[in-house]
Amino acid sequence: MFNLQSAAVIALLYLGGVTIGHGGHRRRQTPPALNPQLTNILPTNGGPTLYYNESGPVPPENMLSPVPTPITPFTASQIQDSIYNEIIAIIASGSAFNISCSQCLAATEIMHFAAITQPVSTVIDVLIRLCNTIKFSIYATTCEEEFSGIGDIGPYYTQLFAKMSFATQDMQAWCWYQVSNSYARRKHLLTSGKGVCDLPAVVEIDESRYFSPKPDSANMVPAPSGEIINVLHISDWHLDPRYDIGSEADCSQYLCCRSQSTNKKYNTTSVNPHVPASRFGYLYCDSPADLALSAFDDMGQFFNKSDISFTIFTGDIVSHDNDDQLSRAYIEYEETVTYQTFKAQMGDIPIYPTLGNHDSLPEAFNTPNSFNPNSSLQSNALSWNYDLLSSLWQQAGWINASTAKYASNHYGAYAVDTVVPGLRIISINSDFWYVDNVFNYANFTNPDPSGVLSFLAAELAVAEAAGARVWIIQHVISGYDGTNALPNPTALFYSIVRRFSPTTIAGVFFGHTHEDQIQLFYDYSYSSLKNGSQIRNTTAVDYSKPLTVGFIGPSITPLTGNNAGYQLYQVDKKTFEIMGVQTYIANVSESLTWTSPVWKFEYDMRIEYNVNGTWPASSPLNATFFDDLTFSMLQNQTIVEQYNLLETKSSVVTKNCSTKACAEQKVCYIRSGSASLGRLCPQSDGPF
Numbered sequence: 001m002f003n004l005q006s007a008a009v010i011a012l013l014y015l016g017g018v019t020i021g022h023g024g025h026r027r028r029q030t031p032p033a034l035n036p037q038l039t040n041i042l043p044t045n046g047g048p049t050l051y052y053n054e055s056g057p058v059p060p061e062n063m064l065s066p067v068p069t070p071i072t073p074f075t076a077s078q079i080q081d082s083i084y085n086e087i088i089a090i091i092a093s094g095s096a097f098n099i100s101c102s103q104c105l106a107a108t109e110i111m112h113f114a115a116i117t118q119p120v121s122t123v124i125d126v127l128i129r130l131c132n133t134i135k136f137s138i139y140a141t142t143c144e145e146e147f148s149g150i151g152d153i154g155p156y157y158t159q160l161f162a163k164m165s166f167a168t169q170d171m172q173a174w175c176w177y178q179v180s181n182s183y184a185r186r187k188h189l190l191t192s193g194k195g196v197c198d199l200p201a202v203v204e205i206d207e208s209r210y211f212s213p214k215p216d217s218a219n220m221v222p223a224p225s226g227e228i229i230n231v232l233h234i235s236d237w238h239l240d241p242r243y244d245i246g247s248e249a250d251c252s253q254y255l256c257c258r259s260q261s262t263n264k265k266y267n268t269t270s271v272n273p274h275v276p277a278s279r280f281g282y283l284y285c286d287s288p289a290d291l292a293l294s295a296f297d298d299m300g301q302f303f304n305k306s307d308i309s310f311t312i313f314t315g316d317i318v319s320h321d322n323d324d325q326l327s328r329a330y331i332e333y334e335e336t337v338t339y340q341t342f343k344a345q346m347g348d349i350p351i352y353p354t355l356g357n358h359d360s361l362p363e364a365f366n367t368p369n370s371f372n373p374n375s376s377l378q379s380n381a382l383s384w385n386y387d388l389l390s391s392l393w394q395q396a397g398w399i400n401a402s403t404a405k406y407a408s409n410h411y412g413a414y415a416v417d418t419v420v421p422g423l424r425i426i427s428i429n430s431d432f433w434y435v436d437n438v439f440n441y442a443n444f445t446n447p448d449p450s451g452v453l454s455f456l457a458a459e460l461a462v463a464e465a466a467g468a469r470v471w472i473i474q475h476v477i478s479g480y481d482g483t484n485a486l487p488n489p490t491a492l493f494y495s496i497v498r499r500f501s502p503t504t505i506a507g508v509f510f511g512h513t514h515e516d517q518i519q520l521f522y523d524y525s526y527s528s529l530k531n532g533s534q535i536r537n538t539t540a541v542d543y544s545k546p547l548t549v550g551f552i553g554p555s556i557t558p559l560t561g562n563n564a565g566y567q568l569y570q571v572d573k574k575t576f577e578i579m580g581v582q583t584y585i586a587n588v589s590e591s592l593t594w595t596s597p598v599w600k601f602e603y604d605m606r607i608e609y610n611v612n613g614t615w616p617a618s619s620p621l622n623a624t625f626f627d628d629l630t631f632s633m634l635q636n637q638t639i640v641e642q643y644n645l646l647e648t649k650s651s652v653v654t655k656n657c658s659t660k661a662c663a664e665q666k667v668c669y670i671r672s673g674s675a676s677l678g679r680l681c682p683q684s685d686g687p688f
Helices: 004-016 076-091 100-117 120-134 143-147 154-163 170-187 289-297 328-346 383-395 401-409 452-466 487-499 588-593 605-609 623-635 637-647 660-670 675-679
Strands: 019-022 025-028 228-234 308-313 351-353 414-417 423-427 469-473 505-510 517-524 541-552 564-572 578-586 599-604
Touching (some): 076 100, 100 120, 100 170, 120 154, 143 154, 289 328, 289 564, 289 578, 308 328, 328 351, 328 383, 351 423, 383 401, 401 414, 423 452, 452 487, 487 517, 487 541, 487 675, 517 623, 541 623, 599 605, 605 623, 623 660, 637 660
Parallel strands (some): 308 351, 423 469, 505 541
Antiparallel strands (some): 414 423, 564 578
């Protein structure tokens, strides 16, 4: 039996040599199996010679072969058809991608590759075709107007898709917030917690990248001075220069009091309106000229405007038009006449504004400067708007040239010393955490791609070192019910607020909801830090340690079923904490009976919410005050119902909040300073 041992013996004999005598001569004999001849030794019977060792005419192993002739290149139309057809096939019923999240992720990935390989026009045409086929929920009359007509958001979506990546959870976030939201408008998926994809988990925040650890000294609040200044807070102006007097004010659309408004229930139009639009405003309309002006004109019956030290305006100027009704010219007109009006009404009293989500075009869209590889800061596609706003603020005398220059290059953000010594205001662009800013879905896991929050932290560190006090103003709320803001940037914002409160931060102010609300920030629990590092789990909150209160200012616009309103603050001149708040409203449900808008005092926050009468008159309306209020709300339903009514500025169409579930929901919202905390609240248990 031949085996490996036999082969080894033969090889040894060969290598060692074997001699055989023949005629007195000796020679080495090679075994036949190791004959080195490079051609065949067996007969070919007339066939060709066969070779070994790549010899003779055998082609070398590194020889190239002919390749197929390229297929006829696709035309632009064929490429567009291919992209469209693949996405339709992916989302079609019965496809291999039978899970809705997988379908959405795959379709979004195709759009990503289309955006980085194809002309913008191809991507836009695909979006229009998909919109018409799938029936996107859009803010325009037609898909064509949304993506390429007056709305023209197609080029912006193309930029977004080009920048998206699975590596930073962009596709998953897009499918949850944008595609799920689209479905939610029809199927109410958000309130049930369901979505096309799972909600991406909030990232942990490495606080060492943004600020130093919090020293014990940062937990001290300066002693009050006992001196008071007055500060005016106005928000959500939403002037509507297209307001149509006498049109349908109780319409079936989102924005009423327009020539095209109709009521499907009553089968009415602006020709035969169910409720004719008063020139002084109505519940479901933006601010007509006379209502907007009357807010300033009627202040004199309540207080002396000359006693106001300064005003904060927490954003939103432009009316709630659809995308196909907005243009750059319209945005520029609204912003210009609004700030000119503010200046004319308030005179030399400075106003410190912040940019709202409706103060841009397209609405809510803001891109980081890093989005465009051009090193010039002016390469930002929206720099025209930041230039305009900052120049208007400078012309009014509210900020100086250097501050205006910074704001123009940094999304309208700025920091300024107020006219009251010791208080600095930092204004940031909160669109960088707003869910409707589509550019937030590129680099999603980065909590600060724009650098706005790094700017905030740096400015607070400077103020802390100088012993100054700071108010932070922005438009979009960072938490409450969690539906307006994204989790990662608001997690970082929460950490920043916690780090510099209560010693440096004296107040945080928002707008956006059109309602009069409170939002609290608490300290973190000891377990929130990861293994002794500065990596923070921002959902691990210690609700026994309230730190800072966020005041969400009521709107001038009545839209979404509210009344018009604004607030006056009494502020300690040294600590700059809020000592008192009065709210003034115009009940627009009565506007058809007016000869001029009627404003009235609504309530005093200290009197209304000091429910046990135990809060000292000399103590501020701080986080502890409102935290105490939340406990009272859980124990007394009457307090909940009153808070609920005052949220809407005493609107006649305020939704009922008479259940324990609603009370728990409201309290949870008030205690949620970030989006991730708000999302943990019982979204479907209450009426909101």
